[in-house]
Amino acid sequence: MNKNGSKKSIVIIGNGISGTTLARHIRKNSSYAITIISYESPYFFSRTALMYVYMGQLPFSDTEPYEPQFWRDNSITLLQQRVTQILLDKKQLLLDDSRLFSYDILVLATGSKPNLLGWPGQNLKAVQGLYHKQDLEKLEEWTPSIQSAVIVGGGLIGIELAEMLHSRGKKVHFLIRESHFWNSILPNEETKLVTQHILDKGIELHLNTELKSIASDAEERAKGVYTKEDLFIPCQWVGLSVGVSPNIAFAKKSGLEANKGILVNKYLETNQKGIYAIGDCAELMEPQQGRSPIEAIWYTGRMMGETLAQTITGKRTPYTPGPWFNSAKFFDIEFQIYGQVSASPHKQKERHIFWKHNSKNRTIRISYNPNTLCFLGCMTLGVRFRHAYFDTVLRENKSMDFVITTLEESFFDPEFYPTYKKEILMLWELEKSNLIL
Amino acid sequence: MIKTQKNIGLAFGLLGLVILSLNIMYSFENVPLFFSLCFLSMTLGGILYFNALYGATLSGIHNNGVWFNALTAKGLWGWILGLVLTSFYIAIYWFPELLGYRTETASVGLVAFFDPLSVLLNGKLATQWFMYGTLYTFAILLFGIKFIWKYRSNPYQIFRTLSVVFFQLCFAFLLPELLSKLNPEMPYFSKDIKNMWPLNYYFFDAWHLEGMLNGKSIGQFFLIFGLLMIFVISPLLTYRFGKRWYCSWVCGCGGLAETAGDPFRQLSSKKISVWKLERWMIHFVLVFVFITTIAVVWSFLGTQPELSLVTKERFILGVVVLLLLILLSLFIKHKNGFPKDAKYTLISVVSILLASIGLHYFSGQQNIFFFETYTFQKWYGFGIGAAFSGVLGVGFYPLLGSRVWCRFGCPMAALLGLQQRLFSRFRITTNGGQCISCGNCSTYCEMGIDVRAYAQRGSNIVRSSCVGCGICSAVCPRGVLKLENGPLENRITNPTFPLGNTL
Ligand SMILES: Cc1cc2nc3c(=O)[nH]c(=O)nc-3n(C[C@H](O)[C@H](O)[C@H](O)COP(=O)(O)OP(=O)(O)OC[C@H]3O[C@@H](n4cnc5c(N)ncnc54)[C@H](O)[C@@H]3O)c2cc1C
Numbered sequence: 014m015n016k017n018g019s020k021k022s023i024v025i026i027g028n029g030i031s032g033t034t035l036a037r038h039i040r041k042n043s044s045y046a047i048t049i050i051s052y053e054s055p056y057f058f059s060r061t062a063l064m065y066v067y068m069g070q071l072p073f074s075d076t077e078p079y080e081p082q083f084w085r086d087n088s089i090t091l092l093q094q095r096v097t098q099i100l101l102d103k104k105q106l107l108l109d110d111s112r113l114f115s116y117d118i119l120v121l122a123t124g125s126k127p128n129l130l131g132w133p134g135q136n137l138k139a140v141q142g143l144y145h146k147q148d149l150e151k152l153e154e155w156t157p158s159i160q161s162a163v164i165v166g167g168g169l170i171g172i173e174l175a176e177m178l179h180s181r182g183k184k185v186h187f188l189i190r191e192s193h194f195w196n197s198i199l200p201n202e203e204t205k206l207v208t209q210h211i212l213d214k215g216i217e218l219h220l221n222t223e224l225k226s227i228a229s230d231a232e233e234r235a236k237g238v239y240t241k242e243d244l245f246i247p248c249q250w251v252g253l254s255v256g257v258s259p260n261i262a263f264a265k266k267s268g269l270e271a272n273k274g275i276l277v278n279k280y281l282e283t284n285q286k287g288i289y290a291i292g293d294c295a296e297l298m299e300p301q302q303g304r305s306p307i308e309a310i311w312y313t314g315r316m317m318g319e320t321l322a323q324t325i326t327g328k329r330t331p332y333t334p335g336p337w338f339n340s341a342k343f344f345d346i347e348f349q350i351y352g353q354v355s356a357s358p359h360k361q362k363e364r365h366i367f368w369k370h371n372s373k374n375r376t377i378r379i380s381y382n383p384n385t386l387c388f389l390g391c392m393t394l395g396v397r398f399r400h401a402y403f404d405t406v407l408r409e410n411k412s413m414d415f416v417i418t419t420l421e422e423s424f425f426d427p428e429f430y431p432t433y434k435k436e437i438l439m440l441w442e443l444e445k446s447n448l449i450l
Numbered sequence: 451m452i453k454t455q456k457n458i459g460l461a462f463g464l465l466g467l468v469i470l471s472l473n474i475m476y477s478f479e480n481v482p483l484f485f486s487l488c489f490l491s492m493t494l495g496g497i498l499y500f501n502a503l504y505g506a507t508l509s510g511i512h513n514n515g516v517w518f519n520a521l522t523a524k525g526l527w528g529w530i531l532g533l534v535l536t537s538f539y540i541a542i543y544w545f546p547e548l549l550g551y552r553t554e555t556a557s558v559g560l561v562a563f564f565d566p567l568s569v570l571l572n573g574k575l576a577t578q579w580f581m582y583g584t585l586y587t588f589a590i591l592l593f594g595i596k597f598i599w600k601y602r603s604n605p606y607q608i609f610r611t612l613s614v615v616f617f618q619l620c621f622a623f624l625l626p627e628l629l630s631k632l633n634p635e636m637p638y639f640s641k642d643i644k645n646m647w648p649l650n651y652y653f654f655d656a657w658h659l660e661g662m663l664n665g666k667s668i669g670q671f672f673l674i675f676g677l678l679m680i681f682v683i684s685p686l687l688t689y690r691f692g693k694r695w696y697c698s699w700v701c702g703c704g705g706l707a708e709t710a711g712d713p714f715r716q717l718s719s720k721k722i723s724v725w726k727l728e729r730w731m732i733h734f735v736l737v738f739v740f741i742t743t744i745a746v747v748w749s750f751l752g753t754q755p756e757l758s759l760v761t762k763e764r765f766i767l768g769v770v771v772l773l774l775l776i777l778l779s780l781f782i783k784h785k786n787g788f789p790k791d792a793k794y795t796l797i798s799v800v801s802i803l804l805a806s807i808g809l810h811y812f813s814g815q816q817n818i819f820f821f822e823t824y825t826f827q828k829w830y831g832f833g834i835g836a837a838f839s840g841v842l843g844v845g846f847y848p849l850l851g852s853r854v855w856c857r858f859g860c861p862m863a864a865l866l867g868l869q870q871r872l873f874s875r876f877r878i879t880t881n882g883g884q885c886i887s888c889g890n891c892s893t894y895c896e897m898g899i900d901v902r903a904y905a906q907r908g909s910n911i912v913r914s915s916c917v918g919c920g921i922c923s924a925v926c927p928r929g930v931l932k933l934e935n936g937p938l939e940n941r942i943t944n945p946t947f948p949l950g951n952t953l
Contacts, residue, residue, distance in 0.1 A: 345509070397929030397932075401949060
């Protein structure tokens with residue numbers, strides 16, 4: 014590497030959204046030599062689309078946002094290898110095949126891995142999480158021999174797994190520790206609505222239920238699970254989806270400072286000069302107010318990649334994401350959030366107005382500050398809102414009155430869908446009159 | 451349960467198809483009875499089958515298993531269906547006698563099976579085209595039901611499908627037949643109002659113009675309305691709504707593609723190389739259709755000395771002036787350098803211009819550029835009309851997707867597309883930073899547009915090929931895409947970063 018001595022050599026470990034975005038933006042601003050090393054797949058693919066591949070909606074190749082030619086055209090070198098160690102003093106990487114690879118600048122974008130909480134039986138056959146492409150291939154192998162499946166953990170990947178197996182005609186037992194689906198994020202009405210929808214889909218939902226252990230058959234394959242109440246649920250496959258954590262074992266071992274993730278300052282710099290971490294694997298030492306130190310989501314990876322590219326190409330830039338936004342889909346129900354909408358808000362600091370369609374799975378929740386009457390955020394089920402609109406009103410700290418009267422602009426559903434601005438306006442007038450009383 | 455219902459549906463559908471195909475070898479005694487049985491059975495079968503598919507599920511849009519199904523993922527069944535459809539088209543276009551069509555005597559076989567309906571509607575015995583039109587319309591109706599059922603949660607899809615079904619049934623099928631019945635003496639001309647030039651490539655052919663001119667008030671209405679459509683209505687509607695007003699709300703080819711073709715929409719290629727091919731093809735088609743049309747009008751004018759107002763010379767002069775104006779506006783619009791697709795337009799306009807001038811000097815009364823006028827037209831009709839729109843366009847649905855013709859061959863789509871790209875309020879807006887690059891939008895784009903490439907950058911989609919079917923928006927799991935009409939300013943966007951960050 015770096016033979017002609019003129020080009021800085023940037024090495025990125027991980028070809029996910031963070032590593033790829035970083036590489037693309039470095040290329041836009043510079044002619045540095047860029048290499049991406051990643052073991053999972055030869056090309057960047059969209060992890061978020063794995064479920065659609067399993068459901069037969071997409072061929073795997075359609076999850077790759079760029080054609081192979083793209084990497085050649087942009088002279089980004091791709092290497093499908095696993096990095097086993099970072100030799101900090103030599104500025105070299107040790108690869109799986111014992112090769113050494115030099116770098117001038119190193120970026121860790123190694124993503125996450127599924128959590129395992131030490132359950133008895135978690136290493137049996139047909140017990141797995143869903144994160145990597147290989148997990149999907151494993152699941153595909155087990156699929157013909159599954160009649161019923163148990164999924165543990167009521168988060169976003171859990172509900173995707175439920176939909177996936179359901180779509181292939183499997184009986185699905187969905188074990189959720191909480192009283193309703195995702196109720197740490199979704200307020201009461203929403204969590205009830207989504208929980209009902211899961212039931213309507215024909216999922217066997219076990220609320221307030223925790224996994225105790227996984228039982229094995231004679232071939233070391235899972236044959237069922239025991240819950241903490243000692244209920245036995247027979248099954249041929251167990252999906253573990255109780256969250257993810259940073260995939261950084263090799264980096265920790267090599268001497269990078271780490272907690273749960275690789276520790277970085279707001280410039281995404283690690284404790285070693287010339288080494289950075291972005292995306293799921295990075296843990297911010299000083300996250301923005303109201304944000305968590307590790308955000309294992311697509312958008313964070315993308316924005317960290319964009320930001321670090323500025324720094325690496327000469328413009329040192331702190332990571333300052335704009336107002337919070339996120340989205341998901343629970344079977345047929347789309348979910349969007351902009352700004353701050355807490356599941357159980359502190360009444361003195363955050364209040365909500367809430368609207369629900371009388372027959373369809375559509376809700377709108379708008380939160381505001383009762384002291385300043387400023388708009389704080391909104392959350393919808395089954396209704397699409399316009400990101401640009403909320404990004405602006407949140408950055409400009411607009412009042413509720415402003416937002417409610419201009420809400421028309423924010424509806425993003427296709428043409429001929431109703432908008433609900435009148436209903437929201439009425440709710441807000443009512444709320445205001447109550448506030449005064 | 452659902453499986454049995456599916457099988458019963460399939461059985462009824464097949465029964466109808468068997469009755470239909472039996473006609474190729476065997477003539478029924480009681481045609482009206484078997485004709486009704488045949489179509490009722492197909493309808494019933496279809497509805498049972500669609501009910502099994504969508505009746506019992508909640509209203510979300512699902513494409514589960516599309517890529518596991520041999521029919522929809524280019525498996526054996528896809529190839530078989532492709533083969534059957536292609537053979538059917540080849541028979542209709544070039545060997546209609548195989549289907550029982552006779553010129554001298556009354557037709558027999560499959561064509562004759564449609565005689566009673568044809569007599570009822572237009573007072574004449576059926577031709578292979580009447581048979582084809584009936585089957586075509588029936589397919590749009592039946593699969594229109596399926597489409598609406600599948601996308602019932604989305605009002606835009608419902609609106610659009612009702613619209614294409616209505617235009618096919620009334621304007622393309624019933625009205626022309628009834629008009630011929632009421633005016634049996636009228637010379638032939640196309641009576642499908644919405645089938646405008648250049649999709650109707652023979653609109654300006656001498657025989658067609660004469661047909662309209664001699665067709666009394668009805669003929670003249672069609673001539674004037676046809677011209678209005680081309681020069682006023684269509685540009686206005688395309689400006690207002692984009693080319694979707696035609697391609698996916700009105701057009702018959704689009705109608706079939708959107709209904710019967712829907713299960714195959716994912717098969718269109720999204721490769722950049724294919725996009726390049728598309729651009730070459732579409733500009734070639736455009737240049738070709740303009741030059742041939744200018745040529746036929748030019749030679750038509752030569753045969754009409756009584757039209758002293760519009761002489762050949764004035765006509766060519768008019769064309770040249772118009773093209774120069776277009777060139778001028780292109781230059782003004784892109785005074786700071788031409789983007790790639792504007793270059794294609796530029797080259798096309800210049801070639802039409804040169805060809806028109808050349809035409810005037812190098813052609814005689816009976817020839818265009820030394821080719822016989824009608825040889826030119828005949829080959830065009832063969833290449834574009836039959837081989838492309840029918841055989842490749844529909845026959846290859848299960849292999850190349852449902853919009854091959856619309857994407858690579860249709861002169862109408864090309865023309866409207868050009869306008870959509872340069873002068874229309876239509877665009878698909880992407881929702882800031884919400885895209886997760888999953889790829890559903892691109893996969894289910896029947897026109898092969900890599901929608902995701904735009905969505906993940908947060909830039910609007912303004913593409914000449916987009917027919918505005920709205921499926922990308924319908925299948926997006928994160929609410930990222932919206933078809934919108936808005937002001938022309940800032941319609942084309944290319945942000946360095948999608949929304950969300952502060953840089
Ligand atoms: C099923 C599923 C659905 C999801 N859906 C959503 C969603 O809808 N919205 C959302 O916001 N987020 C979603 N996420 C989360 C999102 O996908 C992740 O946050 C994002 O992919 C993280 O990107 P990344 O680039 O940081 O890491 P990754 O995408 O995990 O990429 C890291 C890469 O690093 C490579 N790597 C790791 N260690 C090494 C090593 N030692 N040597 C070489 N290579 C290495 C791996 O090969 C891996 O490909 C989902 C995740 C999953 C699993």
